[in-house]
Amino acid sequence: MLQEVEIKHLLLAAIQAAVQAGQAILDVYHSDDFQVNFKSDKTPLTLADRQAHEVIKKHLSKTHIPSLSEEGRNLLYEERKGWDLFWLVDPLDGTKEFIKRNGEFTVNIALIANNYPIMGVIYSPIFETLYFGYTNYGSYKLCSVKPNKPLSFNLDELIGQSDRLPIVKSKDRFTITSSRSHLTSDTEIFIENKKKEHPDLKIIPQGSSLKMCFVAEGIADLYPRLAQTSEWDTAAGQAIVEGAGMKVISAIDGERLHYNKEELNNPWFVCCK
Structure with a gap:
């Protein structure tokens, strides 16, 4: 069991890593041109993915906790199956966006x-928005987080500047957020069936893990993902959603998503209240 002082240290380390990685991403994003390559699974890869990975790796290596990153070395299951504590990282979620x-x-x-997310940090560099949470502390949203401006090294101060999630407590219309790209x-059929229950259903298309943040924030009631995702796509969002008192469950058996499986793919899932 992590002690409170360790929790604060690790959460601040993850926040600092995410925000500085955001600056590395923006350096590429605002350049005149950037090259897009493709991995063996046909997913896109940019210089921003790689540079963000290096920034995060540099920060998290100081914690002496092993890391598993989408853009890192392909670790065999035999090498990582005994990990009871590790970082799971997506340096740039939403490369298509x-x-x-x-x-x-x-x-x-x-x-x-122990195979479940207990801490999550999600940073949107363009929208300058930071979401973070720990299962026993709750989840929070902090706005106007500029990637080139140092953050406080005091977690209590950061929490004091943030809004606790969920922020939106009730809405006039049932709202689903869905993948933009x-x-x-199968997801379309799921949404059509929901429209039978909620004729005035509102749909918010969105990219990346911001969909999970929308549920944690209370903007959306539901995020169905009836398509393939990888563990690094969802782990941080799940920690934030669960810290806000909500859940991320398999659409197959209703069980909470777990991590560090031999194959790093998630089942279809639903993020909801």
């Missing part, structure tokens, strides 16, 4: 303990 230049991309950092036919 980055390429489209719509701003809907994030930096995701989670701390996994990965909307599948």
Whole structure:
């Protein structure tokens, strides 16, 4: 069990890493041109992905806790299966949104303990918005977080400047947030069925882990993801959602998503109250 002083130290380390990675991403985002390559699974990869990874790696290595990153070395299951505490990182979540230049991309950092996320940090550099949470402390949103401006090294001070999640307690209309770039036919069918229950259903398309943040914040009631995702796509968001008193569960069996599986893919899932 982590002690309170350790928790504060690790959460601040993750926050600082995410915000500085955001600056590395923006340096590429605002350049005149950037090259897009493709990995073996046909997903896009940019210089921003790689530079953000290096920034985060530099910060988190100081914690002496192992890391598993989308852009890091491909660690075999035999090497990581015994980890009871590790960082799970997506240096640039929403690369397709980055390429489209719509701003809907994030930096995701989670701390996994015994196969479940206990801490999450999500930073949106374009919107200058920071979400962070720890299961026993709650989850928070801090606005106007500029990537080139140092943050306080006092966690209590950061929390004092932040809004505790959820912020929106009730809405006139049932609201679903859905993927902007990965909307599948199964998800569309799910949404159509929800419209039968809620004829005035509102839909908010959104990129990256911001969808999970919208549920934690109370902007959306539900985020269904009936499509493939990887563990680093969801871990930070799950920690923040759960810190706000909500849940991320498998659409197959209703169980809480867990991590560090042999295959680093999630089942279809639903993020909800």
